[in-house]
Amino acid sequence: MKLVLFSGGLEKDNQSLDRSFIELLPKKNPVVTFIPSSSYLSEQEFKAFVRHYSRFKISRFIHFPVDVPFDRIIFQEVMRSDVIHLAGGNTFYFLNSLRKAKLLLELRKYAEKGGILTGLSAGAILMTENIDMAAYPEFDRDENVVNLKNLASLNLVNFAFFPHFKNSARYDAVFRKYSRTKKKLIYACPDGAGIVVHGDEIRFVGPCYGFAGGQKFTVN
């Protein structure tokens, strides 16, 4: 499995993580599918995404919103693409749209067959077992705009991921408390940092903190 979990931040903050992503690519000029969290004004996000990755000499992209109906032909192209990127946004809305479009299983199969799956913020949370992290902490969480009850997600990794982490006492307190009640290890990354999963290997790019059993530790 090849996964890249981006926390977020500006393009220049993500240079190292981008390099790691590029190293994973199987060929020159791969096909990259961009899945926005919502189709609402997603064309502008797509444009920015294309502009960014064009610098790495990638020129074949698919824009694939999943909260509007799509046809079988474009879907086949998406599943044939070398990379699928799950963009940032409201995690609840995104998961709900993927589930309604019956894409959760398809994306899982895609990743298991060796397709590269990348995710930014909400998109990265979606790669974990569930999207609990989107509801934490109370002062910095996504609103459950679709009143989603089933938070089970792609379950591609055996840890929880928290993006946009700020290394502060306020955040520490919340995650220490949370990790006391949960078995899963939490990796929290500030903007510009992230995690690369390549087969059994997990690599941390930039600062990363772990929370488990009420304790915080520095991973990278």
Added chain:
Amino acid sequence: MNQVKKSPAETADRSYGAFSRINGQHPFKDSVPNGRVEYKARYKKGGKVSFFNFDLAKEMGLLPKNHPETLNPDLEKEILRAFSIVIINEYDLINEIKFPEDEIYPNTFMATRYLQLQHPDKSGRTSGDGRTIWNGTIRHNGMSWDVSSCGTGGTKLSPACNINKKFYQTGDPSISYGCGLSEVGEGLETLFFSEVLRKNGFRTERVLAIVEYDKGISINVRANPNLIRPSHFFGHLKQGNLETLKQVADYFIKRQCENKAWEQTTFKSDKEKYQYLAKQVAKSFAETAAKFEDEYIFCWLDWDGDNILMDGGIIDYGSIRQFGLFHAEYRYDDVQRYSTSILEQRQKARYIVQCFAQIADFLTTKKKKSLSQFRKDVNVDYFDKHFIHCKNRNLLQRIGIKKNHQDYLLKEHLQLVTKFRKVFSYFERSKSKRGIYKVADGINRDAIFCMRDILRELPQIYLTRGSELNPQEFLEVIKSSYAKKSDLRLTFLRVKQIQRFQSLYMSMVRALEKHAGVSRSQFLLELTMRSSIVNRYDRVTGDSITYIVQKVMRMRPKLTADELYLLAEEFSSYQNLDPDQKAEPSEVPERHRNIMKGFTSIVRECREGI
């Protein structure tokens, strides 16, 4: 009501002094004495401002650029003073109804005369603004604006007055359209539709304010740099009234020149001036008719020319619709007759141009010749050619091609573009085997293909796959929800047309990549990005606007005028399908985001309808 007794200039808050310039005075009154009816008016109590267009007000110079986009008590007072008006009409005068002197405005307000089909007279002697008065005009930054209000009372130019041969009291419940009032729903529908269409390059009236009263009654205030319609000319043309026709033409031309709406502003002779007028009408109406056809805008253009402005701008959204697909056989059922169809609009526009050729000749020679003599007039010929040119350009725009690349193709590969337009039309105009059937407000025969879907997906499929779609795949992408199995048979002709479509599309791509000196994938990528905006999945239709307005009406007790303004702004920005726009992410309150989500799901639900 003291604020009316004094002249508006005396009482106006100093920061809102510009409102006092909108006071009933209008140059049309003096320029065309027989072109209007004047009414005294009084302040209408009980109004509240339920919408105010800050953006437009700033453009018109009614508000300073740095005015916050919130309504304050002083501003609301000024808006009400300027626009909360009801005329003292013939019924009031005959029945000697008395109104307090201090509620009566010092100036008169005009209702203009224009030709209207609904009137028994059919020559414009009795018809015109039936429930509208012109508030006045305001000039700012070299641009004059006309302001008029709908719902200010029944005039003697309304159809009801003339059909039933009696005057009506404003608000008379025994008649609907002729009672002189309008409703909040009408104002909101115009607001949402006009702001969306304006952002997408249509010329249109805009809503400046909605003043609301009990029971959903409202005064809807509209503005445009020139509110003159072809029908303002046609009445006097029909009557052979050269003097008034000339006055209307001279008035209109003067305003266009003052506003620099035309390239040429000085003329050596009357002949040159009136021929230029006819040519401008031909140009505007060719552009408008082509854009209406290509953007699936249904506007009931007819020979009286009262549903459209002189520059082809949209006025009166009562019968305007935007279809999701090319439903070329939809006709609105207007009880006595069916409307024109979207494909007949071109002929109606051409007819309007022919009338202006006749007008130009009449004004120059002072002899009114038969309209049929102008069937092959140079301006009509120009209309036909310009219409085709606009159709070609619109198609290239719909594909996602940039302006300079459009210019190149139209100059160097016109034949290729024309061939592609023909095969494009074959699919666009394909209709369901179900045939014509009744819909809620008329009749329709469904279009079966969604051209926006194929134009959006084709470049990215070519980009990733590097090869064309097979016929079955092509139909899979292009089919609309209206298409049944029997509509999608792969006949010999259809397979040929699918091959032709793709081959001509790729020929244009090849020509442009060579011209631009870029690789195919670079070029297709650019098309992918541009086309994804131009052909966004969810584009408004007439039905979606109706449902959105119903939703807004339900929310409105809790929706302030400021919130409504923000929502209309947000919605029209979301529906802006200009690939060259510089979209800036706006900070929208959570509540608005949720409302917008409701709007988007309505738009999606209705995306292929009428």
